[in-house]
Structure formats: C-alpha cells, structure tokens
Amino acid sequence: MIGGVARELRAEAERTNERRVLVLAGDRDRAIDAAYDAVESVGLADEAVSLVSTRDGFRFEEHRPRSADELLGRTREAVVLDCHERFVPNALGRAVGAVDGGGLLILLTPPLDDWPAVRDRFDDSLAVPPYDIGDVTGRFRERLVGTLRTHPGVAVVALGDDPEGDAVVRDGLTGAQPVGGANRAGAGDDAEPRRAPPGATFPASAYTACLTADQSRALRAFEALSEPGSALVVESDRGRGKSSAAGLAAGALALGGDEVLVTAPAFRNAAEVFARARELIAEETGDGEGGAVDRSGEGGRGGDADGRELRTPAGGRVRFLPPAAAAAVAGEADAVMVDEAAALPVQLLEGFLGAPAVAFCTTVHGYEGAGRGFAVRFRERLLDSRFAVRDVRLDEPIRYARNDPVEAWASRALLLDARPAVDDAVADASVGDATYRALDPAALLADETLLGEAFGLLVAAHYRTEPNDLARLLDAPNLVARALVADGRVVAVALLAREGGLDAGTRRRMYEGERVRGNMVPDVLTSQLRDEDAAAPRGLRTVRIATHHALRDAGFGSRLLDEVHAEFGGEPTGDGAEPVDYFSVGYGATPRLLRFWKRAGYRIVHLSTSRNEASGEHSAIMLCPETAAGRDLLARHAVAFRDRERDGLSDAHRDVDPDVIRGALGACSAPVPVDLTETEWRSVVGASVGPGMYDSAPGAFRDLALAALVEGTDLDDRAERLLVRKVLQGRPWEAVADDLGFVSTSACMRALGDAYTPLVERYGTDFAREERERFIND
Structure with missing residues (x-):
C-alpha cells in the first residue's frame, strides 16, 4: 500500500515538476520501515535521499534536527523528516526547501490525532525555568496537523500495527497537469540553453548556466557592478535562484580581476554564492577540481580551507567575511555582495555604502528574510545615496513549478509569508483610538488573520525570525503577547517573556556557571555580572516590540509599553x-x-563588551523597576555599570560609537560622585580658562566627563562626542580631531577646554571657583 501511494505521488510530482508530501503517521519504527518502502518503491538511489532524525544508522545521508542547516542550499529528490522524539519547526522549513521539483517530502509523525498532545525534546527546550514541560502547549502542532489534513498535495497514511492495518486517509493527488510540458526546472518554453545577451561582458558560460529568463536578466544587471557608483537590489521569494545569479556574477567579476567581497548573516547563507562562483571559475580556467580553490588553504592561487575565498589567474578574488567585518573593509573591494540583506540591521547595511559598487540580495518571504527594515528604511537611504540604483525581481522558481502546492503549504504552515496589514488598512489609525488586547495563543490559533498580522509584525521587528519562533509564540509558557488593534487590524505588537522568580538552588547553580534557558537578563546579571540574587525578583522582558511601518513615530510603541506596564505592574494580572x-x-x-x-522609563545596567557578529552592535540591557525589589536590583547594577564604564571606556568600549556611549551613559541612573583634590581642580580650571593641559590630570577630567554625561549637559553634540572620544575612550588627539571634523589638533584641544568651562561652573568647589576667578580677573 505504501509503495503504491508513493509511486502515484512521485509520478504526479514528476509530470508537473511539483513536489508532494507523504505523511506516515503512527509508531516510529513502523514509520521508518514504511519510509524505506516508499523510497524503494519510487526507485530513488540512496544518495539522492536525506534523512533528518535523532537516530542514526540509516543508509541515507543523515542530519540531526538541530543541525538541519546543512540542508540549506541542497537539492534532494526526497527528504525524510523524522518528527518523533524531537520535532524542530526550523528543520521542517529546511527539509521542504531541499526537495527538488518532482520530489517527495516524507514526514514520520505520531498518529495525527495524538500528535498535539505529544511532548518531545523540542518542547523541553520551551519549558524554561520555573516552568516545566507540562506547561508547554501543543497549539503549533495542532495547527500544523490541520494543514496536513486539508492542504492539496499532502498524502496521509495512518499506519497500523502491521502493513495490513495501514489506511490511506488522503492520497495527496491534485489532478494537476503539466504546464507547457515542463518536467524539470528550465524545461518547456525555457528549455533552450541561455545565451549571452548582445553586449554582455560576463563570460557566455555564465549565461548558459542560468536556468530561467529571470536569472539571466538578473545576471545581466550584475554586470553594472563593474562600474563604481552602481548599486543593485535583487529580490525574490525562496528558490528563485538569486544566490546562484549572485554567485555567477561574483565568479565573472573575479575572472576579470576584481576583488569581490561577499557577506551574509552566516556563511551558510552564502554557500550557494560560492558554489556557483567556484563552478564558473572552474569551467573558465579548465580546472576540474573546482577552479582556483586551494582546498588545503596553504597558499598559492587558492583560498582558505573551507572555501570562503576563491582566487583566479587574473588576480581576482571572491571572499567571505561576516557582516560587521565586511562593512569595516567594504571600501577596499571592487564590489560587495550582501546576501540575505533583509536579515541585517539598517545601521549595519549603511556601512556597505562605502563600497565602490554594491549589490543587496534579499529573500522577500521565508525565514531567511526578515523584516521591513531593508524594504522601508534602508531603501530610502540607498536611494538618497550617491549610487545609481537598479532593481531586479526574480519570480520564476528554479527547481519546481510556479504553482507548487508544497511551497504554498509550507508558507501557510510555518507562516513564511506572514506580513503586517496592508498600509491602506491602517493609514488612518490613531493612538488614542487603538484598543489594547491580549493575544492569547488560543485566540491566535482560531484567527489566521490575527495570527498572520501579529507574527508578520514580529518578523518585521527583528533581523531574523524563524519557524521556531512561531512555535514559541503559540506554545511557550513563559511568553505572552500583547497588541494594539485599530479597526480590527494589528498596528503594534509586543512579545514578552517572564523571567526570574527562581529558587535559591537554581540561582546558585546559575551563579556557578550553569545556563538556565529563557532567563536572559537574570542570567547575564548573575553569571556575567556576579550577582547571585539577581534571579530572585520577577521580571518581564520585552523580547520584541514592533509598530506597523506605516505608523512609525506616531506613538504606538510608547502607548503599547504603557499598557503593558499598567497590566503587569503593581496589581495581580488576569x-x-x-x-x-x-x-x-x-x-x-x-x-x-x-x-x-x-x-x-528604562535605565541601563549593561553594555556588552563584544559586538554581535551579524548586527555589529553592542547589546544593551535596561531595567524599569516596579517594586522595592526591582528598585534595589536596578540601583546596585546601575552603580556597577557606572563604575565599569569609567574604566571600560578606555578598554573594551574604546571603539564604540560615541553616540551609543552618550546614549548609554545618559540612561544610567547612578549619579557620579565628583570629589577632586585642589591639585586636580587647578588642572581642570587651568585647561578650561587658563594655560593648563588635559594631560596633567586625566582622571579628574574623566570623572567630570562621566558625571556630566550621566546627568546630562547643555553642551552641543560635538562637544559631548569630544568628551567621549578623548577623555573617556582615551583616543589620540589627531584621531579625535579628524573623527570629529576639527580643522586642527590645536582647535580640538581648545574645544575640550571650552567644554569644561560649564562643568567647572556646575561641579566646582569654592576653591575651583576662586581659581577660575583668578584667571578671569587677570
């Protein structure tokens, strides 16, 4: 029976160049045996099949659910996903993306009626202290099961105790017919090999490697990167070949002698770029071993051992760097390619505008892409830049037909296409008329529009949102969601996590180095900042907060926070x-x-010493106390932060953006004691109104600068940046003068003295004021 169902599914999938899903629901061992039967019945070679499971010993290529990232960019004729023991939503997304047109996704699940109530190792990861696995719900799986039972292209077989007891619940056949006779991607009307368009400068082999007209058109657009001042924006849904086009372009540019810098949130996101660049270089140079790649990483024409650098005989190079590192050296390359650009913060993307030529490639829908930061905010910045900007969109799928039902099913099941309400629907919303409401998981499950708009806003708020986050929203016991709704549309949303309230034993283990899941702020305050009592008070952390992009800066975010504070602070909650x-x-x-x-109303207690590799930013932690316990927690950590920064600004934070430091110090609630000796006051007063020098008492200048920035100054922005750069971060005079735009080092020195004149007035002792009058009267 299993073999017959699989053969019919496979035959229809191949005829239409679509994919199909086969669900084998029942006992795990029986499901594994049935999966073998299905694979064998359709005649697939073992090497064409991947299996994702917590078990091992299979004859197929094996992956673990937690490391299914290895499937990204892969093409498989079948993927078997074992959903028993550890069902990871991210792994489902990766498995779907790896199945080629004409292929099968085979899901091994518990009986569908029982599955929502099953608790596995993924659920255990959602049971963060003080909750346990019994507090985790099964709403995500309940919704997933509903899609499996209703969506076209999904076959369901209920497994019995033996093959005789198997029952076909759904055959998964859609009756779809081939479109234009297409059997594989690129067949039918697009079956002829691509040719280089007239006037093309890239090698003809790059164009013959394109599989669709969309891809060929995108490749032609990439030729503009040969000229400084060119910028390209390439957008597509998943599986349309944008990364392949970028890789062919990178290889072509390198063959011409250009230095091409490639970046992405992680190297795995750019793996397809390097694969296509490597193939093109190999073909053009006649090197069947992969082009000019030195796999040993020991020099020569090659690159590093893991293929993150490719070199060509013409002296060109394609190399990968993480986003923050790439932004720092963007101007040194001939061209920069940013893959999955929507997954990077706007501030980091702006760093790539220093490149001679740049391409931004982004996934419009799917968990690789994120947010409207790129589409809304950064696009405005790009269009205002010096670049001539060209847009390209790829719509034609590369590996399967345009109307593939499995793509539609995955988008629905994992909300890969979640988006906020359309702009026109919220354009007239006002803060005062919006209604505050709880987004109860049961209500979200019952209302697809509400769920899609809320989750779409959460996607827009963060540079990376994954299917796992949807499961957390629906099932995690420590998370709650709140929203503002106007005219029935979600206009602002906050995802909140309960933290702390941990018992003494857990707090002790955390202090001694044990990681406690889901308690980010207590963990940092306890393990890093060495406060064993930090996890005793109960906290509510804003994980994400988002306002509809059409209503930015209209006060919705502040209103939502006010409502959250009113609900959860002070009185028992509902x-x-x-x-x-x-x-x-x-x-x-x-x-x-x-x-x-x-x-x-939040105040800072921590600024990380290292930058996030993807965002390039230092992480800040801020608290807003509600009770005496909260106020005590803030008080002791604000003091600790103040004291750390006094010394850390000339060490770990020496290179942090001065405006970030100004903002952080201005959000510190611990006043800075100023207690200078008469000798120190002579130096400060002398530098501000007399012939004194900063170098005579740097500690005194540091104390005054710290106090002024924490408590607020009347100085202009450049003067405050001067206090940060020179006095607190201890940077050389020449570098400070250049960084802040002073005409000379001496002008910078005079400006520092001028900045201390009002500080002497504000903090000076009677002695200091007498010393000042002495110079003024003279």
Whole structure:
C-alpha cells in the first residue's frame, strides 16, 4: 500500500515538476520501515535521499534536527523528516526547501490525532525555568496537523500495527497537469540553453548556466557592478535562484580581476554564492577540481580551507567575511555582495555604502528574510545615496513549478509569508483610538488573520525570525503577547517573556556557571555580572516590540509599553500570575533605541563588551523597576555599570560609537560622585580658562566627563562626542580631531577646554571657583 501511494505521488510530482508530501503517521519504527518502502518503491538511489532524525544508522545521508542547516542550499529528490522524539519547526522549513521539483517530502509523525498532545525534546527546550514541560502547549502542532489534513498535495497514511492495518486517509493527488510540458526546472518554453545577451561582458558560460529568463536578466544587471557608483537590489521569494545569479556574477567579476567581497548573516547563507562562483571559475580556467580553490588553504592561487575565498589567474578574488567585518573593509573591494540583506540591521547595511559598487540580495518571504527594515528604511537611504540604483525581481522558481502546492503549504504552515496589514488598512489609525488586547495563543490559533498580522509584525521587528519562533509564540509558557488593534487590524505588537522568580538552588547553580534557558537578563546579571540574587525578583522582558511601518513615530510603541506596564505592574494580572518586580529589555544598542527606552522609563545596567557578529552592535540591557525589589536590583547594577564604564571606556568600549556611549551613559541612573583634590581642580580650571593641559590630570577630567554625561549637559553634540572620544575612550588627539571634523589638533584641544568651562561652573568647589576667578580677573 505504501509503495503504491508513493509511486502515484512521485509520478504526479514528476509530470508537473511539483513536489508532494507523504505523511506516515503512527509508531516510529513502523514509520521508518514504511519510509524505506516508499523510497524503494519510487526507485530513488540512496544518495539522492536525506534523512533528518535523532537516530542514526540509516543508509541515507543523515542530519540531526538541530543541525538541519546543512540542508540549506541542497537539492534532494526526497527528504525524510523524522518528527518523533524531537520535532524542530526550523528543520521542517529546511527539509521542504531541499526537495527538488518532482520530489517527495516524507514526514514520520505520531498518529495525527495524538500528535498535539505529544511532548518531545523540542518542547523541553520551551519549558524554561520555573516552568516545566507540562506547561508547554501543543497549539503549533495542532495547527500544523490541520494543514496536513486539508492542504492539496499532502498524502496521509495512518499506519497500523502491521502493513495490513495501514489506511490511506488522503492520497495527496491534485489532478494537476503539466504546464507547457515542463518536467524539470528550465524545461518547456525555457528549455533552450541561455545565451549571452548582445553586449554582455560576463563570460557566455555564465549565461548558459542560468536556468530561467529571470536569472539571466538578473545576471545581466550584475554586470553594472563593474562600474563604481552602481548599486543593485535583487529580490525574490525562496528558490528563485538569486544566490546562484549572485554567485555567477561574483565568479565573472573575479575572472576579470576584481576583488569581490561577499557577506551574509552566516556563511551558510552564502554557500550557494560560492558554489556557483567556484563552478564558473572552474569551467573558465579548465580546472576540474573546482577552479582556483586551494582546498588545503596553504597558499598559492587558492583560498582558505573551507572555501570562503576563491582566487583566479587574473588576480581576482571572491571572499567571505561576516557582516560587521565586511562593512569595516567594504571600501577596499571592487564590489560587495550582501546576501540575505533583509536579515541585517539598517545601521549595519549603511556601512556597505562605502563600497565602490554594491549589490543587496534579499529573500522577500521565508525565514531567511526578515523584516521591513531593508524594504522601508534602508531603501530610502540607498536611494538618497550617491549610487545609481537598479532593481531586479526574480519570480520564476528554479527547481519546481510556479504553482507548487508544497511551497504554498509550507508558507501557510510555518507562516513564511506572514506580513503586517496592508498600509491602506491602517493609514488612518490613531493612538488614542487603538484598543489594547491580549493575544492569547488560543485566540491566535482560531484567527489566521490575527495570527498572520501579529507574527508578520514580529518578523518585521527583528533581523531574523524563524519557524521556531512561531512555535514559541503559540506554545511557550513563559511568553505572552500583547497588541494594539485599530479597526480590527494589528498596528503594534509586543512579545514578552517572564523571567526570574527562581529558587535559591537554581540561582546558585546559575551563579556557578550553569545556563538556565529563557532567563536572559537574570542570567547575564548573575553569571556575567556576579550577582547571585539577581534571579530572585520577577521580571518581564520585552523580547520584541514592533509598530506597523506605516505608523512609525506616531506613538504606538510608547502607548503599547504603557499598557503593558499598567497590566503587569503593581496589581495581580488576569492570568493569575503575580505582578512583576521590574520590566527589562535587551537589544542591539543604537542611539535611537537608547533614547526610546530611556523615554519609556528604562535605565541601563549593561553594555556588552563584544559586538554581535551579524548586527555589529553592542547589546544593551535596561531595567524599569516596579517594586522595592526591582528598585534595589536596578540601583546596585546601575552603580556597577557606572563604575565599569569609567574604566571600560578606555578598554573594551574604546571603539564604540560615541553616540551609543552618550546614549548609554545618559540612561544610567547612578549619579557620579565628583570629589577632586585642589591639585586636580587647578588642572581642570587651568585647561578650561587658563594655560593648563588635559594631560596633567586625566582622571579628574574623566570623572567630570562621566558625571556630566550621566546627568546630562547643555553642551552641543560635538562637544559631548569630544568628551567621549578623548577623555573617556582615551583616543589620540589627531584621531579625535579628524573623527570629529576639527580643522586642527590645536582647535580640538581648545574645544575640550571650552567644554569644561560649564562643568567647572556646575561641579566646582569654592576653591575651583576662586581659581577660575583668578584667571578671569587677570
């Protein structure tokens, strides 16, 4: 029976160049045997099949659910996903993406009626202390099962105790007919090999490697990167070949002698770029071993051992760097390619505008792409830049037909196409008329529009959102969601995590180095900042907060936070939980966000010493206390932050953006004691109104600068940046003068003295004021 179902599915999939799903629901061992039967019945070679499972010993290529990232960019005729023991939603997304047109995705699941109630190792990861696995719900799987039972192209076989007891619940056949006779990607009307268009400068072999007219058109657009001042934006849904086109272009540019810098959130995101570049270089140079790649990484014409650098005989090079590192050296390359650009913060993307020529490639839908930051905010910046910008969109799927039902099923099941309400639907919304409401998981499950708009806003708020996040939203016991709704549309949403309230034993283990899941702020305060009592108070952390992009800067975010504070602070909450002692947030620090959270009443307690590799930002943690316990927690960590920064600004934070430092210090609630000796006051007063020098008492200048920036100054922005760059970060005079735009080092020195004149007035002792009058009267 299994073999017959699989053969019919496979035959229809091949005829239409679509994919099909086969669900084998029942006992795990029986499901594994049935999967072997299905694969054998359709005549697939073992090497064409991948299996994702927590078990091993299979004859197929094996992957673990937690490391199914290896499937990204792969093409397989069948993928078997074992959903028993550890069902990871991300692994489902990766498995779907790896199946080629004409192929099968085979899911091994518990009985579908039982599956939502099954708790496995993934659920255990959602049971963060003080919750346990019994608190985790099964709503994500309940919704997934509903899609398996209703969506076209999905066959379901209920397995019995033996093959005789198997029952075909759905055959998965759609009755679809081939379109234009297409059997494989690139067949039918597009079956002829691509030819280089007239006037093309890239090698003809690059164009013959294209599989669709869309891809060939995109490749031609990439030729503009040969000229400085050119920028290209390439957008597509998943599986349309944008990364392949970028790889062919990178290889072609390198063959011409150009230095091409490639970046992406992680190297795996750019693997397809390097694969296509390597193939083109190999073909053009006649090197069947993979072009000019030195796989040993020991020099010569080659690159590093893991293929992150390709070199050509013409002296060209294609190399990968992580985003922050790439942005720092973008101007040194001839061209920069940013793959999955939507997954990077706007501030980091702006760093690539220093490149001579640049391409931004982004996935419009799917978990590789994220947010509207690229589409809305960065596009405005790009269009205002010096670049001549060209847009290209790829719509034609490369590996399967345009109307593939499995692509539609995966988008629905994992909300890969989730998006906020359309702009026109919220354009007239006002803060005062919006309604605050809880986004109860049961309500989200019952209302697809509500779920899609809420999750779409969460996607827009963050540079990376994955299917796992949808499962957390629906099932994790420590998470709650709240929203503002206007005229029935979600206009702002906040995802919140309960943290802390941990018992003494857990706090001790955390202090001694044990990681406690889902308690980010208590973990940092305890394990990194060495406060064993930090996890005792109860906190509510804003994991993400988002306002519809059409309503930016209209006060919706502030209103939503005010409502959250009113609901969860002070009085018992509606869900029976105790009120929190403090609210918290952790995020990549930018001047704008530091101002927002300070206005909302939050104060900083930590700024990470290292940058996030993808965002290039230092992470800030801020607290807003509600009770005495919360106020005590903030007080001791604000003091600790103040004291760390006094010394850390000339060490670990020496290169942090001065506007970030200004924002961070301005959000510190611990006042800075100023207690200078008479000798130190002589130096400060002398530098401000007399012939004194900063170098005579740098510690005194540091104390005054720190106090002024924490408590706020009347100085202009450049003067405050001068206090940060020279006094607190201890950078050389020449570098500070150049960085801040002073005409000379001496002008910079005079400006520093001028900046201290009002600080002497504000903090000076009677002795200091007498010393100042002495110079003024003279």
